[in-house]
Amino acid sequence: MVNKDANIDLLFRNGLKDLEVLPPVETWGQILPVIRKRQKPLLFLRSAALIAVLLSIGFLAYQWSREMTITVIGPELALGEEPVQSPGNTATRRPAQNSRILVPRTDQSDSRIFADQYDSILVPVEENITVADTGFTFENNRIDFRRNFLLSDNNLISNYGLENSTDAGYDNPVVLSYEVPGEKANRWSVTAMASPTYYMNQLQGSDDISKQISSSEQSRISYSGGVAFAYNISRRFSIQSGIYYSTMGQEVSGISSFGGFSPYDYTKGDENFKVMTSSGLIRTSNTDVFLLDRSGDRVMTLYTNDIFDPAKANLSYINSTLYQNFSYLEMPVILRYKLVDKTFDFNLIGGLSYNLLVNNSVHAMMGKDRYEVGTTDLNPFMISSSLGMGMEYNLTEKFSLNLEPTFRYYLNPIGSVPGMKAHPYSFGIFSGLSFKF
Amino acid sequence: MPDIKNIIKGCLAGNRRDQELLYRRHAGKLYAVCLQYSGNDEEARDILQDGFIKIFENLIFYKHEGSFEGWMRRIVVNTALEKYRSKHMLYRVEDIDLIPEPEANPENTDYSGLEAVDLLDIIRELPPKYRMVFNLFAIEGYSHKEISQMVKISEGTSKSNLSRARIILQKKVNLYTGLNKSMVNG
Numbered sequence: 328m329v330n331k332d333a334n335i336d337l338l339f340r341n342g343l344k345d346l347e348v349l350p351p352v353e354t355w356g357q358i359l360p361v362i363r364k365r366q367k368p369l370l371f372l373r374s375a376a377l378i379a380v381l382l383s384i385g386f387l388a389y390q391w392s393r394e395m396t397i398t399v400i401g402p403e404l405a406l407g408e409e410p411v412q413s414p415g416n417t418a419t420r421r422p423a424q425n426s427r428i429l430v431p432r433t434d435q436s437d438s439r440i441f442a443d444q445y446d447s448i449l450v451p452v453e454e455n456i457t458v459a460d461t462g463f464t465f466e467n468n469r470i471d472f473r474r475n476f477l478l479s480d481n482n483l484i485s486n487y488g489l490e491n492s493t494d495a496g497y498d499n500p501v502v503l504s505y506e507v508p509g510e511k512a513n514r515w516s517v518t519a520m521a522s523p524t525y526y527m528n529q530l531q532g533s534d535d536i537s538k539q540i541s542s543s544e545q546s547r548i549s550y551s552g553g554v555a556f557a558y559n560i561s562r563r564f565s566i567q568s569g570i571y572y573s574t575m576g577q578e579v580s581g582i583s584s585f586g587g588f589s590p591y592d593y594t595k596g597d598e599n600f601k602v603m604t605s606s607g608l609i610r611t612s613n614t615d616v617f618l619l620d621r622s623g624d625r626v627m628t629l630y631t632n633d634i635f636d637p638a639k640a641n642l643s644y645i646n647s648t649l650y651q652n653f654s655y656l657e658m659p660v661i662l663r664y665k666l667v668d669k670t671f672d673f674n675l676i677g678g679l680s681y682n683l684l685v686n687n688s689v690h691a692m693m694g695k696d697r698y699e700v701g702t703t704d705l706n707p708f709m710i711s712s713s714l715g716m717g718m719e720y721n722l723t724e725k726f727s728l729n730l731e732p733t734f735r736y737y738l739n740p741i742g743s744v745p746g747m748k749a750h751p752y753s754f755g756i757f758s759g760l761s762f763k764f
Numbered sequence: 765m766p767d768i769k770n771i772i773k774g775c776l777a778g779n780r781r782d783q784e785l786l787y788r789r790h791a792g793k794l795y796a797v798c799l800q801y802s803g804n805d806e807e808a809r810d811i812l813q814d815g816f817i818k819i820f821e822n823l824i825f826y827k828h829e830g831s832f833e834g835w836m837r838r839i840v841v842n843t844a845l846e847k848y849r850s851k852h853m854l855y856r857v858e859d860i861d862l863i864p865e866p867e868a869n870p871e872n873t874d875y876s877g878l879e880a881v882d883l884l885d886i887i888r889e890l891p892p893k894y895r896m897v898f899n900l901f902a903i904e905g906y907s908h909k910e911i912s913q914m915v916k917i918s919e920g921t922s923k924s925n926l927s928r929a930r931i932i933l934q935k936k937v938n939l940y941t942g943l944n945k946s947m948v949n950g
Contacts, residue, residue: 336930343796345793358787580822637913
C-alpha cells in the first residue's frame with residue numbers, strides 16, 4: 328500500500344477502506360437464532376392458541392362421547408327394567424348373579440349418604456360403567472369414592488344392590504340425584520394466581536407507516552396476578568370473578584431521544600413531540616426531551632428541521648429505544664366447565680374481563696438511569712375476552728394446584744392512532760393455589 | 765448471483781437462505797469495521813453480532829436510496845458507539861491548549877510497507893476514547909460538533925482526543941515504516 332506524503336487521516340481512511348476480515352465461523356450461528364426468535368412470536372402465539380382450542384375441543388368431544396354412552400346405558404343402569412324410587416322407598420329390580428349387599432353406615436343420624444361414609448363398596452357389575460351425571464365411576468367392580476362430589480352437588484346414593492340375592496337383589500346400584508335441602512358444601516373457592524404473559528398488538532393497517540410501526544416494536548414479558556373467587560353453579564359449571572393486576576409493555580426502537588432540549592423549547596401547553604406506536608400516540612410530557620425518528624416518519628413535532636436543527640444545539644444523546652409501560656386492574660367474569668372430574672381435573676375456561684388503566688408511562692434508558700419521556704394515549708377502559716384450559720390437581724379435599732394456559736384478546740383498540748387500530752392479545756400460563764370452602 | 769434488492773426482499777419475508785447470503789456477502793467488510801472500533805476480538809464479535817441483528821430488524825426501513833453497504837456500515841458504527849458509551853461514559857475533559865500539535869509528516873515518507881492489516885493493528889492499539897474520535901472524524905467524516913453529541917463530550921474534548929490520536933498514530937506509523945525499512949535494508 329502506497330500513500331506517500333498523505334496525511335495521517337487519509338492514510339488510514341484509504342488504507343482501511345476495502346479491508347475485509349472474515350469473522351469467526353460461529354458468529355452466524357449466534358445471529359440466526361436471535362433473528363428467527365424475533366420473527367417467531369406471532370407464529371408461536373397462533374400455534375399456542377390453536378393447540379389450546381384443539382385440546383379443548385378434543386376434551387369436549389371425549390366428554391360428550393362418554394355422556395352419550397351413559398345415555399344409552401343409563402336407563403338400564405339406573406332403573407333397570409323396573410321403576411326406581413327415592414330413599415326410603417323400595418324398588419324392584421332385575422335379578423342379578425353374585426350380588427352383594429352394600430349398605431351405608433347406619434350410625435349416621437342424618438339420612439344423607441356421603442362418600443366418606445363408605446370404606447369400600449363392591450359392585451356386582453362385570454364391565455366398567457360410568458355414571459357421568461353424578462360423576463361415579465365403577466371400575467373393577469369398585470366404586471371410586473375418592474371425591475366427595477356428592478357433597479358438593481347435594482346428590483345422594485341409595486338402594487345399593489343386595490348381596491347374593493339373585494331373586495330379589497339388584498344387579499346394579501341405583502344412583503339418584505336430587506337436592507338435599509339446606510346443605511351447601513364446598514360451593515366456593517378462592518384462588519391466588521400469577522403468570523408471566525407475552526403481550527402483542529395486532530395492528531390493522533397496511534400502509535408504510537403501519538409496517539414501520541409493526542416492525543420496530545418488540546413486546547416485553549409482562550406479568551399478571553391476583554385473587555379470584557369461584558362459585559360452583561353445579562358440579563361442572565362454576566362462575567369466577569376477582570381482581571388481577573396486569574402489566575404490559577413494549578419497546579419502540581429507532582426513535583432517538585436526546586436530553587437538554589428545555590432551553591430551546593419556546594412552546595407552552597401542548598406536548599412537543601408525538602410518536603406513533605401500535606398502542607397509541609406517545610405524548611411527551613418532559614420538556615427536556617427531544618425525539619427524532621432517523622429512519623421513518625413516526626415522530627410528529629413542531630420542531631421540524633427548518634425550525635430547529637438538533638445538530639446545532641447542545642443536546643445529549645440518551646438512547647434509540649423508548650419503553651412503554653401500562654398497568655391495568657382487571658376484573659374478570661369467567662365461566663368454567665369441568666371436562667374431566669378426577670384427582671386431576673380439566674376445565675374449559677372462557678369469559679370477559681373489564682380492565683381499568685392504572686399506570687401509563689414512557690421512558691428511555693441512559694445506562695441504568697431511567698429518563699421519563701411522557702405517556703401513551705391509551706383507552707382507559709378495556710374489555711378483553713379470555714379462552715383457556717385449566718388443569719387442577721387436587722392435593723386434598725380443600726386445596727388444589729392450578730395451571731391455566733390462557734389466551735386473551737382485547738375487544739376494543741388499546742389506543743387511538745389515526746387510520747390504525749391495534750387490538751392487543753396476550754398469552755400466559757397462570758399457576759396458583761386454590762382453597763375450597 | 766441474486767441482486768441485493770431480491771436478497772433484501774427475501775430477508776424481509778423471513779427467508780433463511782437470503783438472510784445467510786446477506787450475512788456472508790457483507791460480514792467481512794463489516795467485521796473489519798468492528799475491529800477498527802474495538803480493542804479486542806471479543807468486543808468486535810459482539811458489535812458484529814448486535815449490528816447484524818439491528819440490520820435485519822431495520823431492513824424494512826431501508827429505502828433503497830444510497831449505498832446499502834453504507835447504510836449497514838452506519839448501523840454497525842452506531843452499535844459500536846452504543847457499546848462504547850455503555851463502557852466509557854465518564855472521562856475527563858482535557859484542555860486543548862495543552863495538547864501539542866501533531867508532528868508534521870516527514871517529507872517523502874514512504875508508507876509502502878504498510879498493509880491494511882498493519883493500519884488496523886495500529887488503530888486498535890489506541891486508547892478507546894482516542895480511537896473512537898479518530899474513527900468518527902477521520903474515517904466516517906463526522907464534524908466535531910456531531911461527535912460531541914454522539915459521544916457526549918464537548919467539542920474541545922473531541923478536538924483534543926483527535927490531536928492525541930493523530931500524534932500516537934503518526935509515531936506508530938513512523939515506527940512501523942522505520943522497522944520495515946531496517947528489515948529491508950538488513
